[in-house]
Amino acid sequence: MPLGERAGDKSESRYCGVETQFNDDMPHVLAFNLSHGSFDFVVAPLMDPAYRPSLMQKESGVSGVLPFAGSDLVLSPSQWSSHVVGKISPWIDLDSEDEILRVDSEITLKQEIAWASHLSLQACLLPAPKGNSCANYARCVNQTLQGLNSMQLWLRIPLVKTDNDTMDVNSSNLDDSWEIWNSFRLLCEHHSQLSVALDVLNSLPSANSLGRWFGESVRAAIISTDCFLTNARGYPCLSKRHQKLVSGFFNHSIQIVLSGEPVHSLPRINSDLAANNNDNNVDGVQKHPLRPYLDYVGYLYQRMDPLPEQERFELGYRDFLQSPLQPLMDNLEAQTYETFEKDTMKYIQYQRAICKALQDRVPDDKASSVTTVLMVVGAGRGPLVRASLQAAEETGRKLKVYAVEKNPNAVVTLHSLVKLEGWENIVSIISSDMRYWDAPEKADILVSELLGSFGDNELSPECLDGAQRLLKDDGISIPSSYTSFIQPVTASKLYNDVKSHNDVAHFETAYVVKLHNIARLAPPQPVFTFFHPNRSTDKSNNRYTKLQFGVSSDTGSAMIHGFAGYFDAVLYKEVHLGIEPSTSTPNMFSWFPIFFPLRTPISLHPGSSLEVHFWRCCRPSKVWYEWSVTSPSSSPIHNTNGRSYWVGL
């Protein structure tokens, strides 16, 4: 039974498994571990561990029946598929120097996977590569993955990284088990059915190096009983660092599998046992020896804070790639306005900024005599008009508002809003593109919200350049500036989703995405900044920035699948708005981050730095980004001439 219920969380990590020994009585294995042990599934060997194809041939010729753990009929199809993960024989070693062992291993691996596939198991656990080399193992698994049914293959990887700070590129893969995983999955071309089962040991590597795994495809974490400490009452518990890691697993849909012999001798009598005393006696079955460990894992699960409502709402968007809006070229739909208008925090920030601007513009003693002309350019259905009027009321300033909107459908709503609120004397509605409107007077304050996840990516610079002639020479633009940011990330799920399209164009497109299963490898750095009003003589909005990222040396090597992008906008003076993680505006949900993929993921070794180039390119009809990496090695330039992704003007 599941570890617990967590509001809104329907992820796999509610289920906990147990690793078992070979036993050809599968019904007993299930009864003992599931019914009596309360585990949700078993990770059970499928084949007698004594089996070796080379011995088999000598002994019994070709007629021998393979020594599998029971026939397919001993369990129902749904029992096999819901409750059994196949454990591939751990003795196999496809990269051994011993050719007989190598050949035996290949035959056995293929037989067992074929059997597991015949049983429609959801997953098989592949033993960890032995030693430093895994090419032949990967070749064999890769062959098997082609044309496999939907079964997942979990490659067991011990969670090991020696913390030596040497920059020696020839140091052994064994020092950092991530390296062997990386090599294996590169050889298998990031196959989407190949994932990781992490073997958690009692000592843990650095937090930075652990963080890498949350960008990888990890499906299970196998926790050995050796990892557990003993609490004051004699019960198993985990260290603080292990607890934090397990919470991370729960939050990333990673299932826990318990493994090993019990190492705690528990006090005879305890409330838990007393309560269940009857059950145990009735069946005449001993309590499952790993039950105290499972109970502790359940306790950790239940102890987690419930997901906040907004987070629960956004669960379905996690790591889901969306095309960015093109609000200039396309007209937004009512549904979209509806969603964004609910983002109270954003309008509070705008109102704060407008208040300050009004107060700076008109001193208190002139508040009743001077009328400030404010234009909302891109008024949509009116939320910024409302924020402006509320700011005027809050500061006691007199306001005249022009609400300029190019979308004729939104203008309909604007008209009814103004009528409904009785703003007819203050607000004029202009149905026009701000770049072409011939205004009767100039504005003191120009308010706009044309920002995309990457700041300028919805063409705020081009729109505001076009609207700048509406502003007085000493007028104020809100926002007064905005900056985009990027940071390198491991994001194997996103990479695979992009790759599944099987073309270059999708690798040269930026996506809006609620990033979740990613590893952030270095702090974000600013990319492009735009200021408004722009009084400089050079009006070009072309930009070019070169950035250097260093990855913390205790992280180890890491894979860069692309860049997470954010923005921060200065609305007015100290009032800002943004999603750059270190300064992000709390409780704001209008923007998910943006993701720029790399066509070929780049492995970054400890101590080497990542050099990245971003360009913003403009032509009369469109604006686009190009990006490339030049260190540690040069990538192709992505999206040349905006061939795959651009924003229309």
Add this chain to the structure above:
Amino acid sequence: MPLGERAGDKSESRYCGVETQFNDDMPHVLAFNLSHGSFDFVVAPLMDPAYRPSLMQKESGVSGVLPFAGSDLVLSPSQWSSHVVGKISPWIDLDSEDEILRVDSEITLKQEIAWASHLSLQACLLPAPKGNSCANYARCVNQTLQGLNSMQLWLRIPLVKTDNDTMDVNSSNLDDSWEIWNSFRLLCEHHSQLSVALDVLNSLPSANSLGRWFGESVRAAIISTDCFLTNARGYPCLSKRHQKLVSGFFNHSIQIVLSGEPVHSLPRINSDLAANNNDNNVDGVQKHPLRPYLDYVGYLYQRMDPLPEQERFELGYRDFLQSPLQPLMDNLEAQTYETFEKDTMKYIQYQRAICKALQDRVPDDKASSVTTVLMVVGAGRGPLVRASLQAAEETGRKLKVYAVEKNPNAVVTLHSLVKLEGWENIVSIISSDMRYWDAPEKADILVSELLGSFGDNELSPECLDGAQRLLKDDGISIPSSYTSFIQPVTASKLYNDVKSHNDVAHFETAYVVKLHNIARLAPPQPVFTFFHPNRSTDKSNNRYTKLQFGVSSDTGSAMIHGFAGYFDAVLYKEVHLGIEPSTSTPNMFSWFPIFFPLRTPISLHPGSSLEVHFWRCCRPSKVWYEWSVTSPSSSPIHNTNGRSYWVGL
């Protein structure tokens, strides 16, 4: 006029150019350098070097005419395209810290290339990147390359490599100009219209590092007059190393361009001048100041050995990708037999091997009493039958020959050959696949030639395993073994040809190719060996080999586009046959090397080693190779399950 005539050589390297200064009188530039100077083309600036777009705008607004060297009408279209290479303004610096310079550079570069393209020039010379960084320059060139007409862009690269043996991966690109080229072309995705013009300086880097360039797309070598020494008579000449390099250029279709001021003051009177005295006086024009340098280059060209006939015949096959034959699955055509039968050297080796085997099999004193049974399996149209009979005659041994051939069309020819030669009493023709023939007796000697460029790639192992039951227990197989070899190569031309298909399948296919424009980066190493007869109990022809290649440290970094493959076969005892370069059989032309591409080329840094894996995989219906690299980084496994390339059984 061309440097000279070399039998069979029609390559571009016959033409020699000269780099000129800006001059808006293009007809004069052509007359002076071509008519009087005997150069074939000029590399001439297209734009006034004083031009800067940022100054232009201030001075004359938008109406200004760009200061190009004359209008398009001053030369005929064929003069422009045949005799002028456009030299892009050398002051441009797209990676400068100075933004005005950067923007000026981008505008100018695009204007000049557009102008050159308007003139249908065949090529433009781009100035060398300044400093270490070239990403913005590459971005701009890459944008220009998309949709460019057929014009080539030659990126000028000084031929510089500091010979420091440090393993410091952070050492400057400036130490090795190949690095900057590599970065530039990776950013431009190996664009086929981007190539190199090497600037040859008076000191040359190591031979190994020079060798890399012959695998790259080098179109021109610019030799400065500073490179020239002075011979005893006061004339310019080149050092031995420079001479060797220039011969290399001639052999790789690289055009020489002379550059700089004359630095030799020549004796007043010499035979050459005397002979041409009249011409010079009649025109009243001074002899071209670089004429002695051109004459010397012409002398080097004319001094080269003429191409051997076979080499001349194969010129058209240089670097041309062919699919390997599948002689087992397909029947060869008459034309193919015709070609291969002309390879005298191959049959001489076979005859030698058969002679030795006959002598070992039958001592001299039994020569007239014992008849040796010899089977030619895969007899084709009979060349090995003939070699066998000649060996019998040469050694005085008595022979009975079975000629087994599966191709019914070749059997027709065999019959008429036997009749024509009167071999009816000695030779029996068997129209059958050797794997299925039910022979009336067993053979003393089994002769076959089923070898492909990679040894076993035409399924010799499978065929001979099938035919082995025809051989007596102590019988002899000719060949008795064969081994495949590979070596890593730079081969940008081949890479681009594979890439042009725009799919993965072509990157997972092996090609037969007359390798020419390649750089061999390390000595070949053996991959798979097969022995015949195969008396071992393990009859599997699956193979797996892991190889480590080290690149000589004075080479510098290099790009690996794939692997050149060869074979060597032991026919009998010390008689061998093969194409592995260090031991290849001279004057044999039946096999070109094989080429295994890499989907993503791999940059190898000095001191790091290359780990490569090759697999030979067999199923009842087909045989295929898989290959991958695991160091310095892991590639995908190529050709999983033979999905892209296989040989049918």
